[in-house]
Amino acid sequence: MWKGIVLVLLGACSFGILSTIVKLGYQQGFTLGELCSVQAGFGMIALWTIHLLSRARTYGLKNKDVRTSFILGSSTGLVSITYYQSVQYIPASIGIILLMQFTWMSMLAEWAFYKKKPTPIQWIAVLFILAGTLLAGGVFSGQSVHLDWRGIGFGLLAALFYTMFIVVSGRVGHTLTPVLKSAWIVTGAFLLITLIFPPVYLANGRFTGSSLWLWGLPLAAFGTVLPPFLFSKGMPQTGVALGAILSAAELPVATIAATLLLHESVTPLQVAGVLIILGAIVAANVRRTLKPAATVQGVKS
Structure with a gap:
């Protein structure tokens, strides 16, 4: 169990520092398309290399799970594009x-498409998440808030595309190994990003003539290689509910990284908002986490 907890936490931390790396890349003069492309490209190469070295069976696009994973990659590509675009503003x-x-x-998506109605505690958690978001966004700081609406729009679009990925990914690709599934997903993402950017x-020498290739390494490692591997290893040990709680660690990690490396100012009210969001996520999942333990206890008695 503890090994699984550590693995999931490391995966969440990897996701958490991505936005800071992207902002630093922008400061070096790299564009959205360049950063998205090198992340997906390096990630695709790394995942396919790991898969081939494992000597596990390879399935092509004739396989239904491969096709759905490949198509699902478009949602992860759109997450990268919209999320990285948002932090430009x-x-x-x-x-x-x-x-x-x-x-x-x-x-809401699971309720709409899979008739899985949220519990009352989950509805309460939603209200707290929204309230925490307003606090963390500095709405109640007493100071004039200057947030570019383009950044807010792209950030919410990123959340929407990530929702599509989360809801669908757990229901497809069960016949594939985690690495092969991730490889096909990232391949789909790379194709979409290549079509857009x-x-x-x-061809123009930016890849080798600058440090662009160097930025591709941490982006691919923390964005496309480590998280799927760590989650695939850790989630079966922690369970989905506890895993969801631990995954929320990316929020404070991102906030801390932005404060230390980008010198972004974070007020006490914003910290309170982050804590409220974390508490709401824990509350929405902790009941499901405790249910298996209660069942086991009932059997023993």
């Missing part, structure tokens, strides 16, 4: 808060 610490809105969006940096 707003602080990274606000961008991650907007992305975390997938927690209540996924509840053609990799002209390969």
Whole structure:
């Protein structure tokens, strides 16, 4: 159990520092398309290399699970594009808060498409998440808040696309190994990103003539390689409910990274908002986490 907890926490921390890395990349003069492309490209190469070295069976696009995973990759590609676009206009610490809105969006999506009605405690959690978001966004700070609406819009779009990925990914690709499934997903994401942002940096010398390739390494490692691997190893040990709670660690990690590395100012009210969001996520999932233990206890008695 503890090994699984550590693995899931590490996966969440990997996701958490992505927005800060992207902001630093922007400061070096790299564009949205370049950063998205090198992340997906390096991630695709790494995942396929890991799969081939494992000597596990490879399935092609004739396999239904491969096709759905490949198509699902478009949603992860859109998450990267919209999320990274949002932090061009707003602080990274606000961008991650907007992305975390997938927690209540996924509840509504499962209710709408899979008739899985949220529990009363989950509805209460949604209200607290929204209240925490307003606090964390500085709405009640007493100071004039200057948040670019383009950043807010792209941040919410990123949350919507991430919701699509979360809701669908757990229901497809069961015949594939986690690495092969991730490889096909990232391949789909890379194709979509390439169609939107053609990799002209390969022809104009930007890839080798600058440090762009160096930025691709941490983006791919923390965004496309480590999280799927760590989650696939850790989630079976923790369970989905506890895993969802632990995954929320990306929120404080992103806030801390933005404060330390980007020197973004975070007020006490914003910290309170982050804590409220974390508490709401825990409250929405902790009851399901405790249910298996209660069942086991009942059998023993």
